[in-house]
Amino acid sequence: MSKCSHAYAELRQRAWVEIDKAALAHNVKEIKQILSPQTVLMAVVKADAYGHGADTVSKTVLAAGANWLGVATVPEGIDLREAQIEAPILILGAVNSPEQLRAIAHWDLQPTLCTHQQALLFSDVAVEEDITLPVHLKLDTGMSRLGTLWEQAAEFVQLVEQLPNLQIASIYSHLATADDRDPTVMRQQHQRFEEARAQIFTVRGNHRGFAPTEITPILHLANSAATLTDKALHYDMVRVGLALYGLYPATHLTSVVDLKPVLQVKALVTQVKTIPAGTGVSYGYKFIAEREMLLAVVGIGYADGIPRNLSDKMKVLIRGQLVLQVGAITMDQMMLDISTIPDLQPGEVVTLLGKDGDIEIRVDDWAATLGTISWEILSGFKHRLPRVYS
Numbered sequence: 001m002s003k004c005s006h007a008y009a010e011l012r013q014r015a016w017v018e019i020d021k022a023a024l025a026h027n028v029k030e031i032k033q034i035l036s037p038q039t040v041l042m043a044v045v046k047a048d049a050y051g052h053g054a055d056t057v058s059k060t061v062l063a064a065g066a067n068w069l070g071v072a073t074v075p076e077g078i079d080l081r082e083a084q085i086e087a088p089i090l091i092l093g094a095v096n097s098p099e100q101l102r103a104i105a106h107w108d109l110q111p112t113l114c115t116h117q118q119a120l121l122f123s124d125v126a127v128e129e130d131i132t133l134p135v136h137l138k139l140d141t142g143m144s145r146l147g148t149l150w151e152q153a154a155e156f157v158q159l160v161e162q163l164p165n166l167q168i169a170s171i172y173s174h175l176a177t178a179d180d181r182d183p184t185v186m187r188q189q190h191q192r193f194e195e196a197r198a199q200i201f202t203v204r205g206n207h208r209g210f211a212p213t214e215i216t217p218i219l220h221l222a223n224s225a226a227t228l229t230d231k232a233l234h235y236d237m238v239r240v241g242l243a244l245y246g247l248y249p250a251t252h253l254t255s256v257v258d259l260k261p262v263l264q265v266k267a268l269v270t271q272v273k274t275i276p277a278g279t280g281v282s283y284g285y286k287f288i289a290e291r292e293m294l295l296a297v298v299g300i301g302y303a304d305g306i307p308r309n310l311s312d313k314m315k316v317l318i319r320g321q322l323v324l325q326v327g328a329i330t331m332d333q334m335m336l337d338i339s340t341i342p343d344l345q346p347g348e349v350v351t352l353l354g355k356d357g358d359i360e361i362r363v364d365d366w367a368a369t370l371g372t373i374s375w376e377i378l379s380g381f382k383h384r385l386p387r388v389y390s
């Protein structure tokens, strides 16, 4: 990751994120195993590949069999092109300015098209740049985020087709509750997507509605959860984020494929000391040692992406043993009660997430403690932590 190459000098001197490329490739293969041969895999690498480093992750997953990349923003797409990545890249977020559109044209990225107004803008810029711009029509089937309402799908397609220099590369939608054990809403969204498809292709005449000389748009609907839930949701492409990184979108989906976590977070002990009984630890003295206590200071904090709300609630691994974190987690450091490891030395490795010996601390454990989702935790690790790839 170029953004923190300067930090390589201090590699393993404070704190870092370890990325297991073999696990990433393994996850791609596992996911591909449940896809039909005609369904392609889009690796969703937005938000710096969910904190794993978009450049290396993209290269690794493409080599392992992913076909497309999905990012949220135009600059994220440009970063991948600058890293010499040639795979097709879909911008999943909204694009509303001519400057962004010109960058898309220049860098050979592909935009999502959600509204009539955007269609006019996209067409204007494509004409001006003298290119045929592939566009991906987004339908809102119930997420109530980006997209044209599914009921207006056929109208929207017709409108886009009448505009010069646009080519509809795909038609897609996004599911709101695919990770829910109750499939009701997902089934309704699927049904609406099917209705939109029927409308579009009826208007157009032939089986998929597009003349043989035209490029028929592909269809896609599934995120990780839907990909693991039901093959009927796969269509021509699946857009997989979380599962690539080895996490399950829901506990009821863990038996479908064998995913391996890709990321570990580690830091070093920077100081060891004994404090007397009754001594307060860290800002606010939320923790008071009830007895004489051996403490370790560790060089990682909330500015690195360790949620401060884990203060006094998290355990970490040292020498394969679970150890309690005590006192408020500070911006750059935190403290541990290491009474069970009396000979601990500065410089020893602390595993905050990942495996040490037989014990593994998983992102899902943090998510459960915090009442949040693993997506938020993964995308929260900051660039101050160098990514170390193995």
Ligand SMILES: *Cc1c(COP(=O)(O)O)cnc(C)c1O
Pocket (backbone or CB within 6 Å): 044, 046, 092, 174, 222, 223, 224, 225, 239, 240, 241, 242, 243, 249
């Ligand atoms: C982020 C995103 C995905 C990937 O979702 P996961 O649950 O991480 O697999 C797929 N599609 C769209 C439109 C997204 O924004």
